[in-house]
Amino acid sequence: MNIEFAPDDWGLYVHIPFCRARCTYCDFNTVTHMGEDQHRQYLGAVAREWQSAKLPTGRLISVFFGGGTPSLVHPSLIAGFLGAVRDRIGPIEDVEITLESNPGTLDPNRLDAFRQAGVNRLSVGAQAMQEDHLKALNRIHGVEDIYSAVEFARQAKFSNLNLDAIYGLPNQTLNQWQETLSKLIELGPEHFSLYHLQVEEGTSMAIGVAQGGLHLPQEDIVADMADLALTMLNAAGYEPYEISNWARSGHESLHNQLYWTMNSYIGLGAGAHSFHNNRRWWNFRGVRRYMMMQGAGESTVEGEEQLSVSEQMREYMWLGLRRRAGISKDGFAIKFRRTVEDVFQVPLAKLVDLGLVVNGEHRIWLSHRGWEMANYVFRIFLDSGTG
């Protein structure tokens, strides 16, 4: 699990903003009213952005189609885009190519086609294994669709499968969460992403909670849910390699980890975020605006920030510590020409003293308690000077 990338390995993120319906908790950049013509037009715009993008010099190790619902678009559009990737940088057989999917959009033919197009990792948004919850969340699929999706995926020779699930849902009980976990474990995916529900401003769920119709489980129940996930997934042979992610050994998602190791990633599409050469930038969120600007050959970048050396060092810590493997002291020293102990002497000592962080010989990582109180640790690094 100590996967270290080469510092110049990089990833590609493609945002597919289309959904059939908006889930009640979702505040991501998605649209529900666009049909196939617009899908085609949008992927055309993404391809144009790709053609003109300045690429990092290292090795491309991941392509990730995120959304939205990437599995909603016609497989030929995904195939077309991956063709454009090959055209520009050569074969991509060894690259991790992930497609996020909604079980309600998958059938054997489409899955074959995605696989044919080069997708080799499928992420299935299961979210819950109770019809009531799925309905309440405005998911477009039922429990049966989740079973079918996994079965179809295996038939289509997807050997790297992720299942997403959410805990802390309104009215969700610990027993229901246990049921969700055990049913998902039985499906035998290689990877799990488990998210704690965040009620985001402006979502229909936030309105429901504010008006008192939706009741979120108490803090302690949610903590029990997180503990239960850890226990059950461990027992089933999954290792937590990042705060929200578990995998069978060797199936850790490369893409997920790129974000935390400060490797470069290029984001394409409406609202997509990129990071390269210590610069973060992001595109306009509006899908039409994005397409129009791409069509007119204009830059679709809405904003950017350049990280100072101090900011880079802080991010190296609070992003890197999200991984179970923590951060590499050598990696830090090579990147910044200073030792991590020198830069973060006071906060490190405090965090070790509090039992939240383990300072090993070569690496620094979160203790079990630090894992639980990760935000506390991150806030300390965010706040600390880099004297």
Next chain:
Amino acid sequence: MKQQVIRNFSIIAHIDHGKSTLADRLIEHTGALTEREMTDQILDSMDLERERGITIKAQAVQLEYTYEGQRFELNLIDTPGHVDFTYEVSRALQACEGALLVIDAAQGVEAQTLANLYMALEHDLAIIPVINKIDLPNADPDRVMEELVEIGLDGTEAILVSAKQGIGIESVLQAVVNRVPSPQGEAQGPLRALIFDSRFDSYKGVLVYIRVIDGVLKVGDTMRFVATGKEFQVTEIGVFRPHPVAVQELGTGEVGFFAAAIKSVQDTRVGDTVTLANKPAPTPLPGYRPAQPMVFSGLYPVDSQDYGRLREALEKLQLNDAALTFEPETSVALGFGFRAGFLGLLHLDVIQERLEREYGLALITTAPNVVYQVTLIKGEVLRVDNPALMPPAGDILEISEPVVDASIITPTEYIGAVMELCQERRGTFKDLSYLDPKRAMVQYRLPLAEIMYDFFDQLKSRTRGYASFDYQLAGLEVADLVRMDILLNGEIVDALSVIVHRDRAYYRGKALAEKLRELIPRQLFEVPIQAAIGGRVVARETVRAMRKDVLAKCYGGDITRKRKLLEKQKEGKRRMKSVGNVEIPQEAFMAILRVDDPS
């Protein structure tokens, strides 16, 4: 003689019954202001007061009104409307000969209506009942008239008004002329003028609001404040119409203000008598009471860097507020701050809010307390206004606390509820008398500390708002009091110490610890809360450690969003005071106020 055409009156009312609107209409109707100059509710000049629907600073407006060919000078004196300011109200009423008693036509007679009425009657004022808001769809003036009869007034004399729509205003003015007596007083006698308010003006110094009882005050006179003995030369005399207008003198019966290059309102005590230095009156006007803070509280900046700004802000507020006192104090837990004295909790609230709003300060306010007189075994007598400074129990011979004589007028059906409340608050029964078959006056001696918090609210809720409440300080009485300390994580947090009665200490300690457990958020480690008296723990609660503080959500590659979330959390922490390694929110220091007594 001029006195014959002067009428001095005020408007008294239950909150929201339309006092300010009526005042505005009277001003408008007598042409003191053009319509364009009218802003609603002229008499409440501070924004904060307007927002809270209360009036703190009395003001006086002179209205010119012609009736049957005769020009009259009507002085409308505004009064504050809260029990914290009872004394200020009484001084304003002393400046009048009559009062308009405003009653909402829909709501009828309410608790404050009665309290105000009785205070006005105490000053022998002519009462003119005014039934306001007759335009409301649910107005029921007939019922209100009956209620007036029940409280001893002549319902048929009531004037029906809609201040909002300008109905009945002329009748009110006529009634003021016909029913309010003209001022008495010795026009030729030595000057005696009553101070009923004062306010600081950055150009003229303090403006002193007076009602001349005897004699005359002229520009150029050297005047003397009887209470302080200080003398100043009068530079300016004026009246409000309602804008200030300069005049040469104020004669017997007149109301206005003067300026005399006075630097602080501390010199101009409400209720004091103004006389002339070269011809002083032999006796001052009766009823003067120095403004005396009753309630003390620690004020600390959340950010210790703001200490200097807090001092400046308090100094500025004090220029205009004779009742506000403060002196520096230090707390182990909170650092440098001030112990400030207030008339009551509302006064404290107003000051705190002004400090936060007008001066942009983030404050920790400790739970208010009264001032105790402590006699040590060695014979020394101390004045203790901060529980943390209460000497060790072993050194103390006795502790005395301020007590009040409270009069509560209530409909007879609530006598039981009122007495029960007074018993709960350590009251000593004094008297019960029936004013008429339906109303009784209950008199109790009560510790000031016990009426300070929510006594008035409790009284209102237990009598459905019908009881009126007034109190007078009645000196000090010995009580079996002890200091209760609060320990967080084993360390005493001095700013949380409170003085409690020994018999209630156990219960209060338990309730306070429970309240603190609710108010202190879960932290990295569990935090034991202990209430202790002289080293003996009487209650214990635990804030359990926070189990998870982790953001398990994917935002794609949007690191900026994750960072913003963490930064927002950090902001939340900044509103808390870190004591030892425990983060304590502002509300926790006021927890004792939110502890209910057993009932």
